[in-house]
Amino acid sequence: MLTKRLIPCLDIDKGRVVKGVSFENIRDAGDPVELAVFYDKSGADELIFLDITASSEERNTMIDVVKNISEKIFIPFTVGGGIRSITDIQNMLEAGADKVSINTAAIKNEKLINQSSKFFGNQCIVVAIDFKKIPPNNPLHKNDSIDPELAITTNSKWEIYTHGGRNSTGIDAIKWAHYAASMGAGELLVTSMDYDGQKSGYDIEFLNVLSKTIQVPIIASGGAGTLEHLVEAITLGHADAVLAASIFHFGIYSIESAKIHMSNKGIPVRPIQ
C-alpha cells in the first residue's frame, strides 16, 4: 500500500542550516549534510531543503551543498528557493537533487512549469504555493496583469502571497493550484502563511477543498505543533504528505514517535528500518 510521507524541511542560508536545530547527537547543528544523514537514519521519507540566501552571488553555495547531500543520503530530496529558470533547475538536478520546488518564479513566468515539466519530467517539478485566508468582506486587490481565470473573486477564500507572505498577488490559491497541476506540476507544496509557525495545526479547510478536486499529490505545510496535527492533515485534509520543521528540529518529537502515532491512528506509514 502507498504510504503517507513524513517530510522534515530545513532552511539553508549561505550553505548553513538556520533556525537553530538542536540534537544531542549532532556535532554541527548547522551542517546540512550531517542533518540530512541524521533524518535519513531516523526514518524520514523524504527531505526538503529551502535556500533562503538573499544574495544571488552566494547562491552557488547551495549547489555544493546539494552535491554533498546526494552522496550521503539515499532517500529523495527536494531543493527550493531561488529557482528561477530552466538552467537553475538543471543545475540542481545535475548536482543531485531529485526534485526542485518553484514558487515565485512560477507566478512571474507561468511557462516555467510547463517547459520544465516537459523537459525534466513532471515527477521532479514541485510547485510551492504560499497562501493566506482572505478575510470576510475584504476589498479585492485589483491586479490587471493577472489572468482573469486565476484572479480572486468575491467567492475566493484563499489568496497567493509571495516573498515569505509579505506580498499579495491577487491570485486565487485554489485556481492557481489547479492551473499549476494542469501545466505539469508533479506535486504541490502548499503552505498556509497564516498558520506557519503558529503550531496550531495545518489549514485543514484549504487542504480538504484542494484534495477533493486535484489530481496530483499534495504536501501539507505550515502549522504543525503536535503529532495529532500531522494526523489531521491526512485524515481530515486528505494530504498525501506532511511537512514539518520546528517540531522535529527542536527535538520536541522524533520521526519515530511521529510514525508510531500516525500508524496508531490507522495511517499507512513506511516502517523505520
Added chain:
Amino acid sequence: MSQIKISIIKYGSGNLHSVKKILEKFGSSTTITDNPNEIVNSDVIVFPGQGSNDTAMRQLREKNLVDLIRNHVISGKYFLGICLGLQLLFETSEEGIEPCLNLIPGNVKQFPRDQKRPHMGWNQVTLTDNHPLFNGINSDEFFYFVHSYYVEPSASKIIKGTTRYGLNFSSVISIGNMIGVQFHPEKSGFVGLKFYENFIELVKSKKNLSCY
C-alpha cells in the same frame, strides 16, 4: 578478476549522482556517459529514467544509442532499467507516439484517473519469484516510486514483483540478463542499497563463470 565496468547512460537531464555513488560503493568502475565507445566496452548498462517517453526516445536516437543498447542486451551482457528505463524496453507507451526499444513484448499504460498521478512515494513490492536480486530483502518491503505509467508485459513469467496502486502492476521484470524495476532503488534507503549490492554480486558471479 578485473573490476566490473558500468555505464550509466546519460540521455537527458536529471540526478544520476546517487546511482553512480552506490554502484561505486559496491566496487564497480562506473561512468555517466553518452559516449558510444565507452558504452560498448562496458560489462553492464544501467539505464535510468529521465524525462518522458518521446523526449527520451528522440534523445537516444539523436545520440545513436538505440542499436548500441539493443546489441548490448542481445550479446548477453547485463542491463538494468530503472523507472522510465524499464518502460522504454517495451513496444509502445501511452505516454507518447514514439515507439520504444521493443526488447520485451508488451506495452506501457497510464494509471486510470481514479488514482492520483504520479504514483509518488513509498510502496510495497510483493515478490512473485525467488530472484537473487532480492536476497536478504523480504517480500512486501517498501521502495520509492514516482511514475504515472506502468508496464504490462505479454508474458507473465517475466514478472518477478508486483505493486498495488489502485490496480496491481509489474514493478520488477527479469528476462535473462535484462532486469527492470519501476521503483528507484537508489532512493529506497537501506533496502535499495541491498538491491544494488545484490545486483553487483549477480553480475560478478556470471562474469566469474564466463572466465572458465
